[in-house]
Amino acid sequence: MAHQQATRAGKWLVVGPPLLYLVVFFAIPSLIMVLASFRTPGEFGGLAPLVEDGRFDVNLDSYARFFSESIYAEIFLKSVGYALLTTVACLALAYPLASLIAKSPKKYRELLLLLVILPFWSNFLIRVYAWMIILGPNAALARTVNGILGWFGHEPVPLLFSSFAVLVCLVYVHLPFMVLPLYANLEKHDQALLDAAQDLGANAWQRFWRITFPLSLPGVYAGAALVFIPALGIFAIPDILGGPEDSLIGNVIKQQFLETRDWPFGSVLSIVLTVAALVLAGLAAWVARRNLATPSSAREARA
Amino acid sequence: MWIAALAGYAFLYIPLVIVVVYSFNDSRLNAEWVGFTLDWYDKLAHNQDMLAAAGNSLLIALTASAVSTVLGTMAGMAMYRYPTRVLQILVLAPIAIPEILMGVSLLIFFVLLNFTLGLVSVALAHIAFCIGFVAIVVRARLAGMDEALIEAARDCGASPWNAFRYVTLPLIMPGVIAGALMAFTLSIDDFVITFFTAGAGTVTLPLQIYSMIKIAVTPEVNAVSSLLMLLTLALIIIASKVSPSLLRSD
Numbered sequence: 001m002a003h004q005q006a007t008r009a010g011k012w013l014v015v016g017p018p019l020l021y022l023v024v025f026f027a028i029p030s031l032i033m034v035l036a037s038f039r040t041p042g043e044f045g046g047l048a049p050l051v052e053d054g055r056f057d058v059n060l061d062s063y064a065r066f067f068s069e070s071i072y073a074e075i076f077l078k079s080v081g082y083a084l085l086t087t088v089a090c091l092a093l094a095y096p097l098a099s100l101i102a103k104s105p106k107k108y109r110e111l112l113l114l115l116v117i118l119p120f121w122s123n124f125l126i127r128v129y130a131w132m133i134i135l136g137p138n139a140a141l142a143r144t145v146n147g148i149l150g151w152f153g154h155e156p157v158p159l160l161f162s163s164f165a166v167l168v169c170l171v172y173v174h175l176p177f178m179v180l181p182l183y184a185n186l187e188k189h190d191q192a193l194l195d196a197a198q199d200l201g202a203n204a205w206q207r208f209w210r211i212t213f214p215l216s217l218p219g220v221y222a223g224a225a226l227v228f229i230p231a232l233g234i235f236a237i238p239d240i241l242g243g244p245e246d247s248l249i250g251n252v253i254k255q256q257f258l259e260t261r262d263w264p265f266g267s268v269l270s271i272v273l274t275v276a277a278l279v280l281a282g283l284a285a286w287v288a289r290r291n292l293a294t295p296s297s298a299r300e301a302r303a
Numbered sequence: 304m305w306i307a308a309l310a311g312y313a314f315l316y317i318p319l320v321i322v323v324v325y326s327f328n329d330s331r332l333n334a335e336w337v338g339f340t341l342d343w344y345d346k347l348a349h350n351q352d353m354l355a356a357a358g359n360s361l362l363i364a365l366t367a368s369a370v371s372t373v374l375g376t377m378a379g380m381a382m383y384r385y386p387t388r389v390l391q392i393l394v395l396a397p398i399a400i401p402e403i404l405m406g407v408s409l410l411i412f413f414v415l416l417n418f419t420l421g422l423v424s425v426a427l428a429h430i431a432f433c434i435g436f437v438a439i440v441v442r443a444r445l446a447g448m449d450e451a452l453i454e455a456a457r458d459c460g461a462s463p464w465n466a467f468r469y470v471t472l473p474l475i476m477p478g479v480i481a482g483a484l485m486a487f488t489l490s491i492d493d494f495v496i497t498f499f500t501a502g503a504g505t506v507t508l509p510l511q512i513y514s515m516i517k518i519a520v521t522p523e524v525n526a527v528s529s530l531l532m533l534l535t536l537a538l539i540i541i542a543s544k545v546s547p548s549l550l551r552s553d
Contacts, residue, residue, distance in 0.1 A: 014380050014381045018377045022397070025409070030408050097308045121536070124494055125513055126322060128516075129516050130319060139334050235495070270404050
């Protein structure tokens with residue numbers, strides 16, 4: 001082709017600028033963070049000089065600290081626990097929503113889906129702030145709950161600044177991420193399978209557990225990854241709605257960078273978080289793929 | 304199932320409705336309805352800190368959405384035409400990883416380069432995470448396009464630029480506009496990455512809201528929140544009208 005040379009130049013004109021921008025403002029900063037994790041913190045924050053007294057400042061001290069002080073492993077496990085609870089709660093709430101949308105007449109589906117996505121587009125902090133109001137000590141909810149507890153002679157409990165508040169808000173913020181992939185999957189299900197099962201005498205419960213749910217697993221895994229990963233790194237929700245014992249890995253990272261100014265240790269925590277997120281995302285993708293390969297869902301893959 | 308789904312929708316909307324309703328409430332406490340007032344909006348209009356923050360947010364969002372729309376459109380085209388793993392990872396990873404990671408790595412990056420944290424560093428950071436969102440929308444639009452149109456233009460002697468300018472661009476325009484609106488919304492709403500890259504002196508709307516709610520719950524926050532929600536809602540509805548596929552999950 002005569003255009004070939006022009007095409008090659010065109011390719012770099014299109015690929016080059018975004019690639020360059022993301023290398024400079026994403027890849028290099030990430031790499032610097034990895035390198036920073038092997039350094040010693042500076043006297044006044046940041047990093048110690050790279051070369052001092054003829055010796056390079058490269059060590060594993062910050063990694064050693066992460067693995068020797070059990071408090072960090074505990075906080076990390078606690079973060080995983082919160083993220084898991086969030087994922088399960090999102091799944092429980094998202095399933096009826098997604099199946100309702102998938103089963104409703106075609107012309108309403110888009111609207112119903114839009115209604116799920118819209119809150120996600122409102123400001124994140126506003127959505128956290130809303131729970132400060134709802135769970136506040138003077139609000140109707142807290143007064144009702146504590147009124148009932150008082151009946152049983154129980155001490156009043158604060159709803160705000162508690163693990164409960166953190167979890168409710170985590171679920172609230174991440175719910176749309178579970179509904180979308182679940183809906184995308186459920187929408188493709190073949191109604192004939194359920195009809196056949198019903199003709200063969202399966203009750204509603206059996207039809208769900210033995211047909212709908214196994215077929216929806218790819219959607220469940222995709223949703224779980226979309227909820228779990230951001231939930232694992234969250235810092236603003238525990239910061240605003242949680243008590244002191246609700247400090248999660250995100251809060252410790254924020255503290256290392258902005259308060260203690262220990263960059264190497266902050267970097268180690270960030271890397272651990274990244275690795276955990278990548279491993280879990282990879283796991284979800286792997287399980288989903290393996291699941292697709294089984295005969296029962298091969299039909300769905302073709303559809 | 305109907306009841307469970309209805310409860311799901313209630314769960315999604317009641318908190319937002321409460322924020323808006325209490326922004327008209329004639330009481331300092333966000334606890335019970337007292338009476339209707341527009342005082343909080345009036346207070347807001349005279350709050351210099353808030354206005355300055357809104358100005359900063361607007362400036363950053365306009366810059367970030369303009370630049371990321373150009374780069375994101377290129378990235379979307381590149382991902383569609385010349386798909387490589389490296390590009391794919393670089394474009395999608397900033398969206399996929401927890402936001403805090405990008406925030407702290409950019410913080411180290413700017414500080415080590417002695418780059419003053421402020422409006423510019425925030426805008427640069429916002430561009431980096433907006434590119435991916437624009438790219439996804441544009442690529443989806445390209446995937447629905449008839450490739451033969453480009454070939455026809457080229458066969459008729461159009462240069463690659465002219466083929467892009469007069470054939471491809473008009474066809475992907477709805478995707479580009481939707482991507483731009485999305486980038487604007489993401490930028491004006493961003494809290495986490497801004498929190499790390501803004502430095503001490505620069506305040507955006509979300510940062511201002513954050514420092515207010517860390518101190519106390521006040522109906523003024525409800526008022527600014529309601530206005531921000533209205534703006535976002537308008538932008539997203541326009542974006543979805545321009546490019547209906549935006550709201551499908553694929």
